[in-house]
Amino acid sequence: MDHGVFIDGLWRDGGAGVFSNTCPSTGEIVWQGAAADANDVAEAVASARRAFRIWSRRAPQERIAILERYAEEIGKRAEAIAEVISRDMGKALWDSRAEAGTMKAKIAVSIAAMKERAGEKTEAAAFGSAQLTHRPHGVMAVFGPFNFPGHLPNGHIVPALLAGNTCVFKPSELAPGVATLMAECFKAAGLPPGCLNIVQGGRETGGALIENDINGLLFTGSAATGVFFHKQFAGRPEVILALEMGGNNPLIIWDPADIDAAADIAAQSAFLTTGQRCSCARRIVLPEGRFGDAVVAAIAERARALRIGAWNEPDIFMGPLVSERARDQAMSFQDMLLSRGAKPVLALTAKPQGGFVTPGVLDVTAASDIPDEELFGPLMQIVRVKDFDTAIQRANATKYGLSGGLVCDDDARWVVAYNEMRAGILNRNRPTAGASGSMPFGGPGLSGNFRPGAYYAADYCAWPQASQLAPKAARMTAPGFPA
Numbered sequence: 001m002d003h004g005v006f007i008d009g010l011w012r013d014g015g016a017g018v019f020s021n022t023c024p025s026t027g028e029i030v031w032q033g034a035a036a037d038a039n040d041v042a043e044a045v046a047s048a049r050r051a052f053r054i055w056s057r058r059a060p061q062e063r064i065a066i067l068e069r070y071a072e073e074i075g076k077r078a079e080a081i082a083e084v085i086s087r088d089m090g091k092a093l094w095d096s097r098a099e100a101g102t103m104k105a106k107i108a109v110s111i112a113a114m115k116e117r118a119g120e121k122t123e124a125a126a127f128g129s130a131q132l133t134h135r136p137h138g139v140m141a142v143f144g145p146f147n148f149p150g151h152l153p154n155g156h157i158v159p160a161l162l163a164g165n166t167c168v169f170k171p172s173e174l175a176p177g178v179a180t181l182m183a184e185c186f187k188a189a190g191l192p193p194g195c196l197n198i199v200q201g202g203r204e205t206g207g208a209l210i211e212n213d214i215n216g217l218l219f220t221g222s223a224a225t226g227v228f229f230h231k232q233f234a235g236r237p238e239v240i241l242a243l244e245m246g247g248n249n250p251l252i253i254w255d256p257a258d259i260d261a262a263a264d265i266a267a268q269s270a271f272l273t274t275g276q277r278c279s280c281a282r283r284i285v286l287p288e289g290r291f292g293d294a295v296v297a298a299i300a301e302r303a304r305a306l307r308i309g310a311w312n313e314p315d316i317f318m319g320p321l322v323s324e325r326a327r328d329q330a331m332s333f334q335d336m337l338l339s340r341g342a343k344p345v346l347a348l349t350a351k352p353q354g355g356f357v358t359p360g361v362l363d364v365t366a367a368s369d370i371p372d373e374e375l376f377g378p379l380m381q382i383v384r385v386k387d388f389d390t391a392i393q394r395a396n397a398t399k400y401g402l403s404g405g406l407v408c409d410d411d412a413r414w415v416v417a418y419n420e421m422r423a424g425i426l427n428r429n430r431p432t433a434g435a436s437g438s439m440p441f442g443g444p445g446l447s448g449n450f451r452p453g454a455y456y457a458a459d460y461c462a463w464p465q466a467s468q469l470a471p472k473a474a475r476m477t478a479p480g481f482p483a
Helices: 040-057 060-076 076-089 093-117 151-163 180-187 205-212 223-232 259-275 290-305 324-338 388-395 412-422
Strands: 005-007 010-014 019-024 029-032 121-123 128-136 139-143 166-170 195-197 216-220 240-244 249-253 279-288 342-344 360-363 380-383 403-407 427-428 462-469
Touching: 005 040, 029 076, 040 166, 040 195, 060 076, 060 151, 060 180, 060 195, 060 216, 060 259, 060 412, 076 093, 093 151, 128 151, 139 151, 139 205, 151 166, 151 180, 151 216, 166 205, 216 223, 216 403, 223 240, 249 259, 249 388, 259 279, 259 290, 259 380, 259 403, 279 290, 279 388, 290 342, 290 360, 290 380, 324 360, 324 380, 388 412, 388 462, 403 412, 412 427
Parallel strands: 139 166, 139 216, 166 195, 216 240, 249 279, 249 403, 279 380, 360 380, 403 427
Antiparallel strands: 005 010, 005 195, 019 029, 121 128, 128 462, 342 360
16 A cells, blocks of 8 residues: 655655556556545645745745755656556657656756746945845645646645745645655655655545645646636636646648648647647647648558557557546547547547557547547547638637647748737647747646746746845935925
8 A cells, every 4th residue: 555645854645535446558457545524624725834934934045955966866756657657548658758857957947047037136225225136935836737636736836835925735636656756756855744745546635725825836747627726716817827737739730731740740739648638739730732632641641550568578668548438438529520520630549458559540520519628548630721810710719718829831931820829838840749848738628727837937936025124224305294
């Protein structure tokens, strides 16, 4: 049995029922433990509150030193982290190794971002000086997703700790294992007890966490859950919310462009991590005619040839979806699209055991009532249009705004797309799923609440404090004021 609660630097069993996580590749139980109940969660928050009073007063350089040691500890355990992630949620081991590397790299990026975006400065003034500094919020609740169960919560926790906050982390119940290794790394790095507490569990555990006295909620996940959190904290402006909620992302492919390169970019945009990246392209917008036909054929050729297998099989491109439930949801979504007039270029298929599916490509040009929803899976929707203006309109026809892109060698087309496409991550001749840790990550619309993460996480982890400083009190003057 695994432990479900980490408080004050110690693991223990939670007070709620036992839950388990099954590897979607093999069907074996890879994590099992008792979830945190409401009392455990309240204790975790109280512990973080006590730790905050001390941690927030540590010199920034001391906090930086501990986080730099944490990066070293992550590096020592990179292979173990990658294997735990792949066993938990199924993605290819090379993909998880990249995630472990990103977790380590996040520390240096976060330190640079904090200094640039949430640092200190002093300016001379007639009365003395004007000073800007930044203060931590307090106790931050961090909700982790399953698709990047180490990197994405790490991207909240590291800048929050650097700023002087403390954290209570609820990992995804679909990928709980990496939290144990993260706690081990923080402990080895010398993070004081209580600065990071962990509560494993599902919806009930998360519900208990948001009912507690927290100062911030840092979330990556579905739009439905993010909107629920937004409503939950309506009228409570004192709680900082950072919500990253995915997208129904478009990729326009337009002549002139190399057909094989365009197909590579489209296939990787849609099918990386089995389509379980919030920045994956869901909709590919193409012109009518021979160029578009050739791109569709090349995409389908790549989709058929993708190597699919268990996380530890060599040379696979993608593993299974995170669960059999996710597999069934992908099949149901495809059935819905077909019932509304979509035409299969290459149908998504499922194996009876595990989360395995093959990639799907559907032409939805003539379909009606296509929902503006994010399916977390390798199902590409093709849209054919008559002209570039219509392509832009179709790309923007979504309530989301996370990522998008244009594959086209015409600079003038890019200028139009750059000015008119509504996406927080907008790439040219690159996959939509590619993002830089040294840039912000987020977008408008239902993709978030204008609190982008990655490099801009420093913004929501501290609040600015402006001060006017005079060495001595001096008499004040003003028109009509008594002398």
